[in-house]
Amino acid sequence: MTRPLDIEALLARRLCFERSYTPRDVILYNLSLGMGIDEADLPFVTGSTPLAIPTFAVDLAFGQRLLRPDDDFDFAREVHGEQRTLFHHPLPPATTILGEVRITDIVDKGPGKGALVIQQVILTHKDSGKRLATATGTAFFRGDGGRGGTGTQSPTPHRLPERPADNTIETRTRPDQALLYQLNGDANPLHWDPAAAQAAGFDQPILHGLCSYGIAARAVIATFCSGAPAALARFDTRFSAPLHPGETLLTDLWRDGTAVSWRCRSKERGVAVLTSGYCELT
Numbered sequence: 245m246t247r248p249l250d251i252e253a254l255l256a257r258r259l260c261f262e263r264s265y266t267p268r269d270v271i272l273y274n275l276s277l278g279m280g281i282d283e284a285d286l287p288f289v290t291g292s293t294p295l296a297i298p299t300f301a302v303d304l305a306f307g308q309r310l311l312r313p314d315d316d317f318d319f320a321r322e323v324h325g326e327q328r329t330l331f332h333h334p335l336p337p338a339t340t341i342l343g344e345v346r347i348t349d350i351v352d353k354g355p356g357k358g359a360l361v362i363q364q365v366i367l368t369h370k371d372s373g374k375r376l377a378t379a380t381g382t383a384f385f386r387g388d389g390g391r392g393g394t395g396t397q398s399p400t401p402h403r404l405p406e407r408p409a410d411n412t413i414e415t416r417t418r419p420d421q422a423l424l425y426q427l428n429g430d431a432n433p434l435h436w437d438p439a440a441a442q443a444a445g446f447d448q449p450i451l452h453g454l455c456s457y458g459i460a461a462r463a464v465i466a467t468f469c470s471g472a473p474a475a476l477a478r479f480d481t482r483f484s485a486p487l488h489p490g491e492t493l494l495t496d497l498w499r500d501g502t503a504v505s506w507r508c509r510s511k512e513r514g515v516a517v518l519t520s521g522y523c524e525l526t
Contacts, residue, residue, distance in 0.1 A: 247316060249391045257310045259345040267337045270294045273303060276425040277458045278415060284471055296335040298476045299458040301377035303428045305365035308345045318387035324453050325384035328480040332375045340370040352393030359388040360398060401482055401520035404505050409496035413463035419490035425455045450486035456493060456518055457481060460508050463495040464523055478524035487517045
């Protein structure tokens, strides 16, 4: 029987890290989202001071985790459940950041129902101490319910408007897009190896959820921000189903003042892949 979690010890853990990036890293991230096809993309994919899509901050925080093998979680059954990110200041085209990682909540959904581990990463500019972003990710461990937590209620998802979307942006992903996106740091083979995908419970390789997340941010910036990424202040979503590389992503957008609700769908399969999307504009 899997042992109960030591909740106090998990909440007390901290991890600090330092990471530097260059204009090349910014350009690579933007290209991995499919940018570079339109002339309007040139400020994002050329030169020594490329504009960073704000969701690049989530990739800078990727891989920094507090859970350890001896915590006895079933990592083979872990999926990325939700992502909520606050953008406090625009990311420079190159800099060194400091990160601090902590677990904020563990939601025990009960035996046979899984558990949510909510981890927060705060990114700051090393030289100035200015906070750049706060990335909060929810990991859903399908096999770890009933081990205890800080509560039993999941965060309430954002409710999309009931009216038809104000805009729908169509983005065709490339069959090899996962191979490009993995250069940002997520080298999990389930994104390109059929055998690895099947072992993880998928019938074929799936595109990184954070790639679709970044593509949706692109859609908001192009539609409502006149291409200015600094206008994005918050970007939240719930990952509901996988998108397959090569499929067409439909991003539905609803604007209400400075708030934008959004969702992403697979055009080919009619399945919502990102739901409960919420964005705030400056």
